[in-house]
Amino acid sequence: MRIKKAILTGGGRATRLHPITTTINKHLLPLANKPMIFHAIEKAVEAGVTDIFVNINPGETELQKAIGDGGHWGINVVFFEQTGGPQGIAHVVNEAKKFIGDDPFLFYLSDNVLLGDLKEMFDEFETTGVDCMLALSEVPDSRSFGVPVFGENNILTDVLEKPQDPPNNFAVTGIYMYGPKIFFDAFEKIEKSARGEYEISSIHSQFLKDGKNVGYKEITGWWKDTGKPEDLLIANRLLLEQLEIEKVPSGVTIDPTAVIDGEVHIGIGARIDKGVRIKGPVLIGENCVIEDAEIGPNVTLSQGCSVKGASIKDSIILENTEIHAPMRIRDSIIGKNVRLIKQEGGPEGHQMIVGDKTVIEM
Numbered sequence: 001m002r003i004k005k006a007i008l009t010g011g012g013r014a015t016r017l018h019p020i021t022t023t024i025n026k027h028l029l030p031l032a033n034k035p036m037i038f039h040a041i042e043k044a045v046e047a048g049v050t051d052i053f054v055n056i057n058p059g060e061t062e063l064q065k066a067i068g069d070g071g072h073w074g075i076n077v078v079f080f081e082q083t084g085g086p087q088g089i090a091h092v093v094n095e096a097k098k099f100i101g102d103d104p105f106l107f108y109l110s111d112n113v114l115l116g117d118l119k120e121m122f123d124e125f126e127t128t129g130v131d132c133m134l135a136l137s138e139v140p141d142s143r144s145f146g147v148p149v150f151g152e153n154n155i156l157t158d159v160l161e162k163p164q165d166p167p168n169n170f171a172v173t174g175i176y177m178y179g180p181k182i183f184f185d186a187f188e189k190i191e192k193s194a195r196g197e198y199e200i201s202s203i204h205s206q207f208l209k210d211g212k213n214v215g216y217k218e219i220t221g222w223w224k225d226t227g228k229p230e231d232l233l234i235a236n237r238l239l240l241e242q243l244e245i246e247k248v249p250s251g252v253t254i255d256p257t258a259v260i261d262g263e264v265h266i267g268i269g270a271r272i273d274k275g276v277r278i279k280g281p282v283l284i285g286e287n288c289v290i291e292d293a294e295i296g297p298n299v300t301l302s303q304g305c306s307v308k309g310a311s312i313k314d315s316i317i318l319e320n321t322e323i324h325a326p327m328r329i330r331d332s333i334i335g336k337n338v339r340l341i342k343q344e345g346g347p348e349g350h351q352m353i354v355g356d357k358t359v360i361e362m
Contacts (some may be wrong), residue, residue: 002126002227003177006044006106007096008035008055009089010063011082014111016228019358020318020335025062027110029232030316033283033300035066038224039239040110045073047118052077053099055092088197094187103178108172108223113235114241116221118175122327125177130215132182132207134159135175139218145171145225146201148216154216161193161201165237173223182212229333236316237298240281262296267303284321302336309342 014026021029037054052070056063057081070077073239092108103298104125106118125133128155134156136148147166151209158173161182163317186206186270193199207214224235243263248254254272262280266272270284278284294311295355301307302319310323315332323329325342334340 001104001180002048003104003122004049005051005100005103006049006053006095006108008037008044008052008054008108008110009092009174009211010060010079010085010110011057011092012199013057014342017232020229020333024318025057025060028066028347030061030300030302030318031113031236032243033285033302036065036113037110039069039113040108041077042065042075042119043114044106044108045075045227046123047106050075051099053096054079054110055082055095055127056080056229057082058140084299085126086197088192088199090190090198090200090203093183093200094198097184099186104177104179105183107176107178111226112174112220113221113224113226113239114175115223115238121177121217121357123223125215126219128215129213131179131212132204132214134204134214134216135172135173135219135223135358136216137173137223138169139171140169142166142169142171144227145173145343146199146204156216158208159201159204161199170218171225172204173219174225175219176200180209186210231330232333233298233314236283236300237314240283240300243283264296282333282343304358 009318010027014021018028028035037216040102042053052075054077059082063196066135070195078099081097121135143164143166147160148156149160149167149172151157157292183203186203189197189230190202206261222238223306224231226232226235245267246265248266249268251268252266252270255274257274258272258276260278264278264280266283266284269285270286270287276290278296279296283300285301287304288301289306291308293307293309296313299312301317302321305317306322308324309326310329312329316327316331317334318336320336321334321338325340
């Protein structure tokens with residue numbers, strides 16, 4: 001049976017990404033100038049999903065505004081809150097039981113970024129008739145993930161949640177496929193872990209205890225769980241490396257002295273003034289203004305940014321930020337409406353209005 005329904009995550013607090021995520025939902029952070037969750041939606045739609053159910057935090061409004069009803073992708077999108085507070089991602093799935101019914105479905109953690117597509121995994125799930133299929137990826141350190149345990153002939157025998165002494169370097173990624181009813185039957189049998197959550201690994205262990213056929217497929221392309229700032233920057237870089245040649249749209253002004261090298265996408269209404277050097281891959285959003293600056297490689301400037309006199313590389317700059325100072329910025333994530341400006345005259349020192357958990361390297 002072909003999967004047509006999917007549950008995507010849109011909740012959580014993303015404390016490891018503070019202070020950026022104190023004012024913006026993690027799943028709306030731009031990767032290659034596109035909200036993170038859009039990448040997950042597009043992967044699901046490419047594989048044939050027509051109905052997506054997105055869990056959200058209580059009081060959330062921004063995700064709904066950004067995603068809409070799914071018409072942009074020709075699908076249906078429904079939002080639902082996780083009641084009773086955070087209780088683990090297995091609980092998120094169980095909260096969507098009324099939407100899924102007796103149909104097979106995809107569960108996709110939207111902060112997982114995948115360069116390949118899901119079509120081959122969907123096809124294998126359908127043709128093999130397994131009850132569940134897990135996507136695995138080899139990682140340098142699997143202690144922060146669910147880890148598969150293999151028996152003879154590489155048969156899956158268990159899944160361990162964040163083991164301190166993992167049996168191998170494979171991680172169960174945040175991409176799961178389930179047959180009809182199997183998930184919700186198993187949820188009734190599991191208990192909360194020591195950290196007070198219904199673990200997704202407990203679900204998969206329960207499947208195996210019940211004799212269910214749990215298959216797996218290794219992701220051969222690139223996959224990243226964007227849990228930390230450095231992960232976001234790596235994901236952004238790898239997505240930028242996939243940029244294809246694009247004609248500069250009308251309405252973009254480029255000074256004859258500007259030097260542009262490599263794959264550079266420039267949004268409508270942007271202005272590239274004198275003294276600018278851009279080395280791709282770079283994405284420049286709509287209505288950005290750049291003067292006497294060096295941009296790239298691996299930089300995304302969201303719409304409405306203004307850069308003058310600075311050098312920026314390997315960074316994500318969110319919308320309407322102004323950087324007017326002779327400074328070198330690298331490996332950085334800068335939020336919306338930030339102003340980094342050079343002080344002209346006045347007392348010695350720097351004036352700063354800085355929020356909690358901010359990192360400034362000077």
